[in-house]
Structures are given as structure tokens and as C-alpha cells.
Amino acid sequence: MKKIAIISALIASLALVGCATQPPPSPAQISSASYGELPNNYQDLVKTHFSATLKDPYSAQYTFLPTFKGYAQDGPWAPTGGRVTYGYIIPVLVNAKNSYGGYTGNQKHVFIFSDGVLYDTTLNEAYGRVKPVN
Template sequence: MIRHIAWLVAAVMVSGCATYSPEEIASLDYGPYPTNYKEIIQSRLNGTLKDPMSAQIEYRAGPKQVWQKGSIITQKTYGWGVCLWLNAKNSFGAYVGRRPLSFIIRNGAIVDAHGEMETNMFDTGLANAMCNQVGAT
């Protein structure tokens, strides 16, 4: 039930507010294809996870060119979207369970990420939405 509510809230937040015009979309410079996207993401996870060595990462989709219109909690952004599922240990040494994470990479850097706030259903909903956009099922 909570997952459905998170999806609904994420859909409402993503659907409103600032958007790109067709001309802006056509002129977006996504930057070069990030051939080293796994290293870029691993570097981010090394700095954010309690136990990066325990990380079980399953890359699900991407990189794929994506753009995201702004909402109440997200900025307008674009780049190469990547979706993965992550399971890692917490401070107590227990695995927290698989969860989706999504990243937008442009010019070799992560410009947006969702799903890192594991207890925030809105952030998780946005990660799920981006994973769907890049083709993860």
C-alpha cells in the first residue's frame, strides 16, 4: 500500500511545475556517453554507504538519455540516466533489503540522484519513476 502511495505522490510531483519546452529538449547537451558510469556511481556509494564493501549492486538499465522536469523537490535536469538496485549493510551490520536508486550523469559527474534517502518514500518514488523512464522493469 505504501509503495502505491509513494508512486502516486512521485507522479504528482514529477508531473507539475517547471518543464522544458520542445525547443529546449531538442537543444539539450547530454554530454558524452559515460562509459565509466559504474565507477562514477561506485565512487558516490563509497562516500555515502556505511559499509561500501558489503554493497550488492544490480545495474538494471541505462545509461540512457533522460530529462526531468522540475517539481516541488526536484530541479529541471538532464543527462544520462542509470537505474540500479542496491542492498547494503547498515550500522548494525544487517542488510537493509534491495531498493532502487537512480542517477543522472552529465560530463562525468552525478548531477541528480534519487533513492539514497532510504526512509523517504518520496525519494524512493522518484527513483522508481526514473528507473521506469530508463527502461528498468
């Protein structure tokens, strides 16, 4: 009976270790990271992303908010295991039509442009894992 209790305690402790969050990047990592350049056509890149995901992409209305240099950290359960991506943060409000033809109202989406690739980091932003860099 004691063996079962000990094995159960070990399994529970290993499960809790897997729940540990990744530490945020250190100030040294933030200052030495490569943020790249924000392309002039970043708005077109974001609109191209939505053209593949919206039901009626031609009716979408976009409000681009000011971009800023920053980083996004994936959650501990993400396939990347908490990877940090450095680049330019692109927040945008999108008002698009739903299946009934009515507009949904502005929905905030957040992207990060890093190393020539546009990543959708809206979920990270919702959990407070998108941070600006001075």
C-alpha cells in the same frame, strides 16, 4: 477590519503563487538539449558515491539497470527552483548492510550524468520527475 481582510487575502494569494510548479520542458527544449556522453566508467563513479555514504561500502551489492537518455526536473521548493537537468539516467539497485550487519534488501537509487557530473536524482524519481527521452 476590511484592511486586515484585504491584506490577509493578498498574503495568501502570494503564498499560493509560490507553490506553483514549474512547467515541464517543451518538446523543442527536449530535442535541442545537450545530453553529453555517458562515460565507460559510470558504474565506478556510482560506487565511489556510495563509498562515502554507506556504513560498509565493501559489502554492497549493485545491480545496474539499463541506462537511458532523459531529464530530471527539480521540485519547486528545491534551491534550484525547478531546474531541468539533461543527461543519461543511471538506475541502480543497492543492497547494503545496515548498522546491525544485516542486508537491507535492494534499494533503488537513480543518478543522472550531465556535463561530466554525477547527480543523485533519486528523490526526483520518487516524485515522477525523471523522464526518458526517445
